Amino acid sequence: MAKVKKAPRPKAQTPKGFRDYFGAEVGERKAMLDRIAAVYHRYGFDALESSAVETVEALGKFLPDVDRPNEGVFAWQDEDETWMALRYDLTAPLARVYAQHRNDLPLPYRRYAMGPVWRNEKPGPGRYRQFYQCDADTVGAASVAADAEICALLADCLEEVGIPRGDYVIRVNNRKVLNGVLEATGVADEGQAAAVLRTIDKFDKVGEAGVRELLGKGRLDASGAYIDGVGLSEAQAAPVLAFLTSRGADTTETLANLRDAVGDSAAGAEGVDELAQIADLLTAQGYGPDRIVIDPSVVRGLGYYTGPVFEAELTFEILDEKGRPRQFGSVAGGGRYDDLVKRFTGQVVPATGVSIGVDRLLAALREKGRVGGTPQGPVVVTVMDRDRMADYQSMVAELRAAGIRAEVYLGNPKNFGNQLKYADKRHAPVAVIEGAEEKAQGVVQIKDLVLGARIAESASLEEWKERPSQVEVPRDQLVARVQEILDGQA
């Protein structure tokens, strides 16, 4: 008889690029999302929860000639051959939702959404293939008042989650100004215009001098390779450089510099006017340049957006993995995109919004010690006599009824040391002990584990005497006494 080969045991592993979140990590993210949601709601935005799965057609990121659309997304075919995929952001689903339900939705439609998105990308350190986004968008409002509002909203959110004023700045730029600048260069060829755009995208990395070279003849990069330039003359490149470096001492100066940079371009003038209006609206509401600033050096997203572009940066320094100080950088971005719904309906629907990178923001708060630390576990009622489980369960029932997080030790109670080790691993603030003797006397022992740990570390004998880490109290004072100890620890 042939031997039946046993299947090998499955590996207990998350798929590559995915991870698990435990306890306090989950709670901290939830608390942050709740706070942001409260601000979004106060601004009049309504919640929307679309499903994680969309048709690839609706996501619309793929070329028709790609056989299997897994470029960047996780995709598969449904039984009826329809390609489906996990959403890669919350904006593409919003466009689909708005197009699908537009007859029932208010106009403008203000919605917020939060939840995981998925990217089929190469994972790296700190880069996961599932992460949270947290967006607010206004669909159907052409007015720059909508853009200004998004900026104010973003500032309020950052402060609400614990980034104080002064530790962040929201920079605002405008794609229309860039269009004006392109006009001013006199570049007519579309390919050349695209090359200028790509070059501008490198401003963050190569700086003014680098962009100047790249717009002209080209430059040697750090690796020694020669990068061909766009081939503009100095005169042609001038408006672009003027644009990127136009930030002045104050908004008035910045706007004047921008007007110079766009020259006679009507589109450019419109863009500068929009920035002026945004600055005025924000100033009137008390959001000055200490929080939200017109800054044309912000180039991220300029290729994607069609009007104003926003980016929130944290301005404090952190230490990088090599211990060198660096700016924390970007935690949120957004802007105006007027073409997303058009794919579905043929109609241009103006839209503007912002996406907050919750995981990065949490990382920033952890860096600053504003979230994190040791989470508090439950009060652990130990089991001295396994036949009296009902007694112990009654104790936790009383504690829970008083709103105190509590549990009975449910492992094998034989080894009491394991119970205390368990309480320690759970970061239990208090352990309760009731052996046969205590039961007979109608008392319980209450161990202050936080104080106990402190005493074990450092306390003097006097302190120990003054406030012993274990007390014996009548059984009917259990809840009151535990509460007292918890209050003392807080």
Added chain:
Amino acid sequence: MAKVKKAPRPKAQTPKGFRDYFGAEVGERKAMLDRIAAVYHRYGFDALESSAVETVEALGKFLPDVDRPNEGVFAWQDEDETWMALRYDLTAPLARVYAQHRNDLPLPYRRYAMGPVWRNEKPGPGRYRQFYQCDADTVGAASVAADAEICALLADCLEEVGIPRGDYVIRVNNRKVLNGVLEATGVADEGQAAAVLRTIDKFDKVGEAGVRELLGKGRLDASGAYIDGVGLSEAQAAPVLAFLTSRGADTTETLANLRDAVGDSAAGAEGVDELAQIADLLTAQGYGPDRIVIDPSVVRGLGYYTGPVFEAELTFEILDEKGRPRQFGSVAGGGRYDDLVKRFTGQVVPATGVSIGVDRLLAALREKGRVGGTPQGPVVVTVMDRDRMADYQSMVAELRAAGIRAEVYLGNPKNFGNQLKYADKRHAPVAVIEGAEEKAQGVVQIKDLVLGARIAESASLEEWKERPSQVEVPRDQLVARVQEILDGQA
């Protein structure tokens, strides 16, 4: 030149079996999840959030000879050919997480998890391919005290979300008792034993007489087809029927009936003892049979679980789609499953837990009118003069700073009627109006839209005079007056 064929517009549609959730629906579910999480937390359970994506190997639902594992799940291959899938529940990921992280986790490990799960099934009315689960499980506790605690936890959760005592019951059964009953039948053949199990599963549908026939010679079903029976003798079938109908007037009677049903079976006696212990533990904590009852007629899940099995049912009647009263039925279930982690590690790890069907529970509360109703929208500040957007934005900034949900109308302000229609569609409680005249006089108009609607419907002239739905107040009293109106509406 060949004409470039334009790609057709994508359809703006959710994939089949998926849906969008808007505004209040999202908020109501979130509120319910928050309440349940608070109870889970108070019981000492820690949050766990695993990713939506698992390897198919870890989910372990598939036969090795199935080429494409899309039976029941949404699955696809990663770049390195690994099959991945969306989780279909929260228990399979827990087994993987526990096996992967067991050296770092406390023992017992008590975790809760909530989030969407996905099923690749045929969608139907009210049946979606993405829905929420909300689970609490204790891993590594062999004691039935852990099972009893899960039952108490479930009762507390139901009451916490608004199901009053008397409107629900949690029924408890035990797979071990069933094993004893099978022993008592004398059925030795595995195939026949499996057939008995499948027959028991039909008890809910066909009742005692139906099961009696199906265990014996067979029966004619409703459609007129003859269903073959398992072929047991009357004497063999007797313990099974005794088991299913063993619920007595009280727990003592039920347990006595069960002892009769399992005869000499040691496994059966162990199962009955476990039920007795669970009942005792719960009674000691104040959870009597009005809330949690030993009821061997609960057969759902008996095939899956290895020990105690729980099911929460709502006992009130609702009207079905044809207007006939029927019981609302099951909203949560769980039990002990001791084999899940073994797949990964070879070690048997005892585990017990519960899964609450959040969407069904919400449906129940909506039926009873305990959630739902018209959600309140934001205060809408209308735009009479588009050049004074900054004034209007300042108003909402003041309202928001006072914690009042508010927004400026951001659509085209030309047609004032559209602004009021918008406020109506948003269920705005109040609209604020400041035209040029008001501005000059330093006042604003505040329209109570809730009262306005009521007056339009039914009010007498006297009422209208006494409390007009529109008032003019000095600009600096805007916030106070709006707050007053909102308080009056509450």
